[in-house]
Amino acid sequence: MTGTSAIRDQLQALLQEPLKDWELFEAILQPVTFKAGDFLSEAGKTANAIFFVETGIVRVYTLHQGKEISMDFAFPQSFTTSFASFITRRPAAVNLQAITPVQAYAFSYDDLHKLYAVSLQSQQIGRLMAEQQYLLKYNRELSFLQFSAQERYAQLLKEHPEVVQHIPIKQIASYLGIEPESLSRIRKNMSNPD
The missing domain is CATH 1.10.10 (Arc Repressor Mutant, subunit A)
Known part of the structure; x- marks a missing residue:
């Protein structure tokens, strides 16, 4: 792992103001590795972590009538999870699977919400990340029409x-x-x- 500086840079870019609570956020990051074919999270289980992919590629897919449907890919320097499951605390409808070996950082739902309780800036970052995910999905849907x-x-x-x-x-x-x-x-x- 090369460190957490790429995450800091992404959060700083989202925030567009000094990142005062970085040390609090950095403290909840856990380095994780996955072999090609490993699942970061699985359909039917509640997504308990958001991953920042440092190296490698992750596929987000679901099953429909026994067929795998690829919904998204997470490339290096991006965040991924089953966001609907992470937010609602309900079982995920999608799988996250490493296509290549993956090095990442994870932060858990519980740790993130503890951070929200003590850091207003972290709440702001959480909102901005959610807005970014919405825009990514919106642009993908629009691309199918245009x-x-x-x-x-x-x-x-x-x-x-x-x-x-x-x-x-x-x-x-x-x-x-x-x-x-x-x-x-x-x-x-x-x-x-x-």
Whole structure:
């Protein structure tokens, strides 16, 4: 682990004012590691931690009629959890699974709420993180309405070029809302434009 400075930088960027209570927040961070295939949290269980992915890639997926549907990927320098479960304290509908080996930091629901009780700035950070997650989901939904699968794939590659190296085509296709065969055609068209 290279340390918690990346988390501090992200929180500072969210807050846009001096991060006075960093030491309190840093104290609740726990380094965790996962092998490829390990679950960070599972559907049917309540999500008790938020993870900051330092290295590696995490897939967020659910099962529908026996088929895995990729809903999101957490790339390095991002936060992830089953946010609905974490907030409501109900069993999660999604799995978080390491696609590659993952090094991360975790902070628990209980520790975060104890921090909220003593730090007004931490409450503000929690609200800003929730707003950020909402905007990410909103933009993803909007992209399905405004852009073709090929455009969404091109954007994914632009933002995260490591996708094609580490994520199976079946999982990427599911994330884009298409079949693997369609993604194969898109990739062929993009590598051999007319």
